[in-house]
Amino acid sequence: MKSTLPLAALLAAAFTGPVASAAELSIPHEIYTLDNGLTVILAPDNDVPIVQVNVWYHVGSAEEVAGRTGFAHLFEHLMFQGSEHNNNDYFQPLQEVGGQVNGTTNLERTNYFEGVPSEYLPLALWAEADRMGYLLPALTQERLDNQKEVVRNERRQRYENRPYGTVWVTLLDNVFPEGHPYNHSTIGEHADLEAATLDDVTTFFKTWYVPNNASIVICGDFDVAEAKKLVELYFAPIPSGAEPTPAPIPTVKLTEEKVIRQTEAGAPFQKVWIAWPSPGVYAPGDAELDLLSTTLTDGQSSRLVSELVVKKQIATDVMAYQSSFDGASMFVIEATAAAGHTTDELVAEIDKILAVVKAKGPTVEEVEMGRTAYEVGFYQSLFTVAGKADRLNSYFVNKGRPDALAEDLQRYMDTTPESIRATAESTLGTGRVVLHIWPATEAK
Amino acid sequence: MSRSHVFSLLFALASCGPKEAPIETPAAPVEAPAPDPRFVKPEPLAKRPLTLPEVKTATLSNGLQVVLIEDHELPLFSLQLTVRSGAFTDPTGKEGLADLAMNLLDEGTTKKDTIAFATAQKKLGASVGSYSGGDSAGLSVSGLTKNLDATLDLMAEVLLTPRNDKNDLERLRKDALQSILAQRTEPNAMAGRALARTMYGEAYSGRFETEASLKAVTLKEITAWQKANLTPANGVIFASGDLSLDALVASLEARLGKWKGGTKQADPSITVNSLTETTLFLVDKPGAAQSVILAAREVPGRNEPGYDALVLGNAAWGGTFMSRFNMNFREEKGWTYGARSSVEDDLGPGTWSASTSVRADATVIAVQELLAELDRVKGEKPLTAAEVEYVRSSMINSWPSRFETPSFLLGQQSSIWRYGLPADWTATYLSRVQAVTPEAAQAAFVEHVAGKPLALVVVGDLATHQAPLTALGKPVVVLDADGRVVTK
Numbered sequence: 034m035k036s037t038l039p040l041a042a043l044l045a046a047a048f049t050g051p052v053a054s055a056a057e058l059s060i061p062h063e064i065y066t067l068d069n070g071l072t073v074i075l076a077p078d079n080d081v082p083i084v085q086v087n088v089w090y091h092v093g094s095a096e097e098v099a100g101r102t103g104f105a106h107l108f109e110h111l112m113f114q115g116s117e118h119n120n121n122d123y124f125q126p127l128q129e130v131g132g133q134v135n136g137t138t139n140l141e142r143t144n145y146f147e148g149v150p151s152e153y154l155p156l157a158l159w160a161e162a163d164r165m166g167y168l169l170p171a172l173t174q175e176r177l178d179n180q181k182e183v184v185r186n187e188r189r190q191r192y193e194n195r196p197y198g199t200v201w202v203t204l205l206d207n208v209f210p211e212g213h214p215y216n217h218s219t220i221g222e223h224a225d226l227e228a229a230t231l232d233d234v235t236t237f238f239k240t241w242y243v244p245n246n247a248s249i250v251i252c253g254d255f256d257v258a259e260a261k262k263l264v265e266l267y268f269a270p271i272p273s274g275a276e277p278t279p280a281p282i283p284t285v286k287l288t289e290e291k292v293i294r295q296t297e298a299g300a301p302f303q304k305v306w307i308a309w310p311s312p313g314v315y316a317p318g319d320a321e322l323d324l325l326s327t328t329l330t331d332g333q334s335s336r337l338v339s340e341l342v343v344k345k346q347i348a349t350d351v352m353a354y355q356s357s358f359d360g361a362s363m364f365v366i367e368a369t370a371a372a373g374h375t376t377d378e379l380v381a382e383i384d385k386i387l388a389v390v391k392a393k394g395p396t397v398e399e400v401e402m403g404r405t406a407y408e409v410g411f412y413q414s415l416f417t418v419a420g421k422a423d424r425l426n427s428y429f430v431n432k433g434r435p436d437a438l439a440e441d442l443q444r445y446m447d448t449t450p451e452s453i454r455a456t457a458e459s460t461l462g463t464g465r466v467v468l469h470i471w472p473a474t475e476a477k
Numbered sequence: 478m479s480r481s482h483v484f485s486l487l488f489a490l491a492s493c494g495p496k497e498a499p500i501e502t503p504a505a506p507v508e509a510p511a512p513d514p515r516f517v518k519p520e521p522l523a524k525r526p527l528t529l530p531e532v533k534t535a536t537l538s539n540g541l542q543v544v545l546i547e548d549h550e551l552p553l554f555s556l557q558l559t560v561r562s563g564a565f566t567d568p569t570g571k572e573g574l575a576d577l578a579m580n581l582l583d584e585g586t587t588k589k590d591t592i593a594f595a596t597a598q599k600k601l602g603a604s605v606g607s608y609s610g611g612d613s614a615g616l617s618v619s620g621l622t623k624n625l626d627a628t629l630d631l632m633a634e635v636l637l638t639p640r641n642d643k644n645d646l647e648r649l650r651k652d653a654l655q656s657i658l659a660q661r662t663e664p665n666a667m668a669g670r671a672l673a674r675t676m677y678g679e680a681y682s683g684r685f686e687t688e689a690s691l692k693a694v695t696l697k698e699i700t701a702w703q704k705a706n707l708t709p710a711n712g713v714i715f716a717s718g719d720l721s722l723d724a725l726v727a728s729l730e731a732r733l734g735k736w737k738g739g740t741k742q743a744d745p746s747i748t749v750n751s752l753t754e755t756t757l758f759l760v761d762k763p764g765a766a767q768s769v770i771l772a773a774r775e776v777p778g779r780n781e782p783g784y785d786a787l788v789l790g791n792a793a794w795g796g797t798f799m800s801r802f803n804m805n806f807r808e809e810k811g812w813t814y815g816a817r818s819s820v821e822d823d824l825g826p827g828t829w830s831a832s833t834s835v836r837a838d839a840t841v842i843a844v845q846e847l848l849a850e851l852d853r854v855k856g857e858k859p860l861t862a863a864e865v866e867y868v869r870s871s872m873i874n875s876w877p878s879r880f881e882t883p884s885f886l887l888g889q890q891s892s893i894w895r896y897g898l899p900a901d902w903t904a905t906y907l908s909r910v911q912a913v914t915p916e917a918a919q920a921a922f923v924e925h926v927a928g929k930p931l932a933l934v935v936v937g938d939l940a941t942h943q944a945p946l947t948a949l950g951k952p953v954v955v956l957d958a959d960g961r962v963v964t965k
Contacts, residue, residue, distance in 0.1 A: 128797055187814040254525050299662050413553070
């Protein structure tokens with residue numbers, strides 16, 4: 034498709050030129066702050082006549098108080114239940130004009146987004162502003178009660194009624210110690226969801242859903258001057274609130290191995306997850322662990338896949354990934370045992386291979402292949418305005434400026450076999466969680 | 478819609494102010510105070526133009542057609558070599574043949590074993606992988622434009638000289654056996670298998686890979702399958718990305734020019750087991766926190782009369798978040814995280830289906846309510862013009878977003894090629910959606926769905942639910958995790 038973006042030319046340069054040209058990468062944008070503290074990021078891209086509105090509130094399950102696990106996500110649901118002047122299901126006016134609407138909650142932030150035809154930019158901004166400013170007058174006990182049920186059903190559907198569905202809950206609970214903001218998952222516990230009150234909603238809204246704790250990206254085919262006027266009209270009058278204090282995220286170090294063995298009636302085969310606490314997103318070592326994961330499990334020739342799946346055939350799959358969060362992350366290796374083999378065999382074999390990587394590091398060729406895979410994936414995430422908008426907001430929140438593309442890519446270019454080896458050695462130690470889940474019929 | 482909404486809002490504001498003393502002869506019309514523009518649902522701006530990308534085609538000297546949509550935004554390309562073959566070609570008792578044949582294909586070449594072939598791809602930042610589905614199969618290739626030739630070298634090498642190693646086959650066979658176990662324990666997969674077996678019986682869409690059928694497939698059968706089905710006469714190439722047609726054709730011609738012959742695979746005939754009354758099919762999942770409910774029946778296919786009207790009728794009843802089905806089950810009753818219905822179409826007749834996962838203790842009442850919601854549409858609560866206009870507006874307005882990446886348009890081209898749709902299938906979409914009257918949408922939904930017998934599958938804890946579901950008075954059949962009737 035046609036593109037008038039300088040991005041295309043810059044990316045082309047990045048691929049054909051030397052690695053250093055990563056420094057030239059950019060997404061053209063404008064950023065400013067309203068008097069009430071709302072950060073506004075405008076990034077035109079006139080490929081097709083659509084526009085994406087993407088709002089981040091800098092609050093996630095990390096900010097939940099004791100006895101209210103799952104509340105940040107429950108609150109996200111309430112943001113779709115109508116606001117004072119759009120007192121209807123949030124989807125109603127937007128889906129009517131072809132909008133793609135949703136929101137997600139994770140440990141450190143909650144995002145809301147809608148992609149609409151360009152001419153409906155005013156509608157999308159009006160709807161987002163109304164729930165940012167005037168959510169509470171539309172909130173009723175009935176709506177809260179209904180969404181508690183919906184979220185509890187979400188928990189049943191996505192966690193409980195799925196083989197291995199509660200793994201994430203168990204890993205967070207064990208990798209991050211009691212009291213750590215990441216100790217519990219975003220979905221929360223049934224009893225806590227049930228206990229949520231209208232007062233909780235009001236307090237949470239007034240504390241966290243203030244314009245000075247939010248940032249909005251508009252990305253797509255729109256007129257910048259017109260967008261500024263609309264943002265001013267709808268968002269500027271929303272009063273700011275007290276400056277919220279995000280939960281501090283301590284780094285985590287486990288001192289010993291914790292082995293958890295579970296059986297599950299619905300589990301079809303033995304699986305194992307090995308999880309280590311690891312450096313937070315953008316911290317030293319974060320990019321190294323991303324590249325380490327490609328050395329370990331990207332493709333049939335990677336170290337763990339070639340050994341466990343292709344040659345020894347003791348596993349049917351194995352996957353490594355750095356799951357990056359603000360402040361503290363998890364590095365995870367998960368594997369499925371082939372019939373007739375046990376997850377204990379897999380852990381022993383994985384440990385042997387990790388010992389080699391920790392001693393000798395990846396080869397130069399492995400690092401280069403990993404970088405290439407990362408570059409391609411990186412650019413693929415910019416194919417859509419939705420992807421681009423979320424990336425701008427993410428960089429803004431994490432790096433303090435929306436366009437940190439070049440710097441982000443440069444992190445990968447700066448890794449060396451030695452820096453990856455050293456990170457593997459310091460991160461993948463004996464302090465870890467090993468979670469085995471076996472079919473109930475195979476319990477020892 | 479939005480204009481009338483504003484007027485009614487103005488009216489509401491004007492009429493609910495404080496009571497005033499009656500004015501006998503107003504000198505001028507009373508003006509309502511101007512509403513704050515911040516709080517009034519805004520009118521749209523002027524539309525901005527949509528330029529549809531051009532679909533370019535060429536034919537290689539071996540007769541293979543190449544379809545390209547250029548997209549120069551990023552220095553990447555992707556390409557699919559697709560053939561008209563898939564699981565439907567599996568003989569009875571050899572279910573899994575096409576799957577294994579395609580899975581084995583990308584495990585290496587006569588010159589490169591699995592690991593060397595994977596390394597070659599990674600060095601280029603490329604991916605060359607095979608896939609297989611019910612009615613199509615092929616190779617999916619993507620990479621950096623600057624590495625086009627080297628990436629297509631790998632594609633040609635694996636297509637023309639696959640390794641087909643016996644040890645690789647045994648490994649893949651073990652994987653396939655293991656994935657059967659997963660299919661039997663994931664509740665949505667269980668429901669899908671039960672439904673397919675129920676609706677299609679021994680037609681290909683009702684047959685699944687089993688331990689016996691996977692073990693029965695031989696390497697010789699696999700190589701024969703590849704030779705018969707992976708031919709230029711049976712295939713087409715769909716490509717997109719930072720490519721020119723000339724450069725792509727030259728690169729393909731140099732690598733696939735000698736790949737010749739073959740025949741076009743004939744499509745299977747597919748018949749559906751018709752039900753004479755709505756029947757419950759129950760699959761046990763002991764202790765399940767939720768029950769999966771999946772109702773379905775056969776409906777007209779894309780090229781048949783009534784299809785477009787049915788699509789709009791379905792969208793209004795259950796196709797979107799705002800539709801009756803979801804609003805009732807999720808937002809009013811709170812039984813579920815979501816409820817949707819859809820119309821799907823590939824080879825054979827179309828399929829209408831409605832699905833939801835409900836809290837276990839709401840299983841029976843949800844089954845009753847699903848049937849009641851369908852009854853209402855043919856009785857006291859037909860689809861309204863407003864409901865149909867709502868989904869029509871949604872479908873028309875979301876059209877531009879489909880062209881943000883080439884994948885939608887290429888998918889449309891693929892359907893035109895695979896299912897023999899008219900060449901202007903994409904171009905006529907908006908006019909087809911416009912042509913359906915609300916009455917026609919209502920009539921089609923009743924004719925093909927609401928007034929017809931359904932197969933209704935429930936996957937849940939049968940110790941709890943079987944007796945009360947049976948008490949509903951519909952015929953009940955208990956199936957195992959493979960969709961076979963359980964006889965006691």
